[in-house]
Amino acid sequence: MLKRFPSKAAAPADLAAHQLAGLKWTVRHAFDNSPFYRERLAAAGVTPESITSLQDLDRLPFLTAQDLSDGYPFALRSAPFADLVRIHASSGTTGKRKVLCYTQQDLDDWQSMFARCYELAGLTREDRVQIAVGYGLWTAGVGFQQACEKFGALAIPVGPGNLELQTSLMIDLQTTVFCCTASMGLLLAEEVHHKGLRDKLNLKKIILGAERSSSAMLETMKEYLGVKDVYDITGLTEVYGPGTGLSCGHGSAIHYWGDYYILEILDPTTLLPVAPGEVGEMVFTTLCKQGAPLIRYRSRDLTRLVEGACPCGCTLPRHDRILGRSDDVVIFRGVNVYPGQIDEVLNGVAGTGSEYQVHLGHSEDGRDFMKIRVERAKGLDPQADLQLRKAIVSGIKHTLIVTCEVELVDYGSLPRSEKKTQRIFDERKFE
Numbered sequence: 001m002l003k004r005f006p007s008k009a010a011a012p013a014d015l016a017a018h019q020l021a022g023l024k025w026t027v028r029h030a031f032d033n034s035p036f037y038r039e040r041l042a043a044a045g046v047t048p049e050s051i052t053s054l055q056d057l058d059r060l061p062f063l064t065a066q067d068l069s070d071g072y073p074f075a076l077r078s079a080p081f082a083d084l085v086r087i088h089a090s091s092g093t094t095g096k097r098k099v100l101c102y103t104q105q106d107l108d109d110w111q112s113m114f115a116r117c118y119e120l121a122g123l124t125r126e127d128r129v130q131i132a133v134g135y136g137l138w139t140a141g142v143g144f145q146q147a148c149e150k151f152g153a154l155a156i157p158v159g160p161g162n163l164e165l166q167t168s169l170m171i172d173l174q175t176t177v178f179c180c181t182a183s184m185g186l187l188l189a190e191e192v193h194h195k196g197l198r199d200k201l202n203l204k205k206i207i208l209g210a211e212r213s214s215s216a217m218l219e220t221m222k223e224y225l226g227v228k229d230v231y232d233i234t235g236l237t238e239v240y241g242p243g244t245g246l247s248c249g250h251g252s253a254i255h256y257w258g259d260y261y262i263l264e265i266l267d268p269t270t271l272l273p274v275a276p277g278e279v280g281e282m283v284f285t286t287l288c289k290q291g292a293p294l295i296r297y298r299s300r301d302l303t304r305l306v307e308g309a310c311p312c313g314c315t316l317p318r319h320d321r322i323l324g325r326s327d328d329v330v331i332f333r334g335v336n337v338y339p340g341q342i343d344e345v346l347n348g349v350a351g352t353g354s355e356y357q358v359h360l361g362h363s364e365d366g367r368d369f370m371k372i373r374v375e376r377a378k379g380l381d382p383q384a385d386l387q388l389r390k391a392i393v394s395g396i397k398h399t400l401i402v403t404c405e406v407e408l409v410d411y412g413s414l415p416r417s418e419k420k421t422q423r424i425f426d427e428r429k430f431e
């Protein structure tokens, strides 16, 4: 299946041995070259020699965003400055930016991983790839661009926003692949529809990064832009950047590059592995990262592993789409609610549109209430409201075990933004 950027494990059965070799190398490399890791590992009673199986992962201490903030700016640096060639940074939730440093080998590895995404998405060297994500300190723009060039397709580096420029370049240069966030993709689709430009486009594929998308959003993009395939790309700045996994189009599951990192799915409270198929936090250990290796990095992103062979033929392992962040979980009447669950419910109800908002508040009697405002699908007759409301209420009740109110609004009436769209509004007052 993957010919140009195949798995580094010769056969699927060899992946575990490949991961063990990488784990041993990473612990040795971090122990020898980073005072931070040496102290952490020593405190946990771990020496590089004591790593003999993948089970030894359990003995390794966790790494968090707080550690990156505490050791700002070069918290995880495990290579001499002379060998570092670039930094990237992302905003940290705890104040300081997260800064990550890269050697040339790290950049080469990242590009190979990302180029594999383009290969899995079925691109060829003939493709023209318009890149509408952020440049600068962010990993997004340069990640999409350098991998595109390595792959051999034509990069059109526009950056985010500016719908006018996006659509005119898309027409003039006959762009075939558009890379953007889901919110940006939706805005572009609506712009193209509004101006009646669809027939002038030559767009075949959309690659979405950095943000959750609902099925309704994807359907709108496909219809308005005349596109057949939409792919989700995953990645965190801490784990190189975007390009460390891709949805192949068979369901929403994402193949991840297990030959470059180990992914554990752990219960965020107990930090023990969840049962197969259960939702938990994604914890990353890199296998060959030199500048800033990761050992059991708690990402706070939630997903579940997907078992079994994929019909696309790619044998690298899969996880589900990102179902939210363990920090975004809101506790409603004692139940953990995360946005991804609401996406899932709405995706399963025919007649819902692209956007929704969840409002949490206190009613007059002091009880918590949840009100979900949902757009009707395009052109749907409000006569069907009663049934649609019932279907949503029962879906939420079934999945989250909470009762909610539903308000249906016209398609296109909820706000959209080019960046991440806020969907949960917690208006409860806690005193």
Ligand code: ZN
Binding pocket: 248, 249, 250, 255, 310, 311, 312, 313, 314
């Ligand atoms: Zn697949």
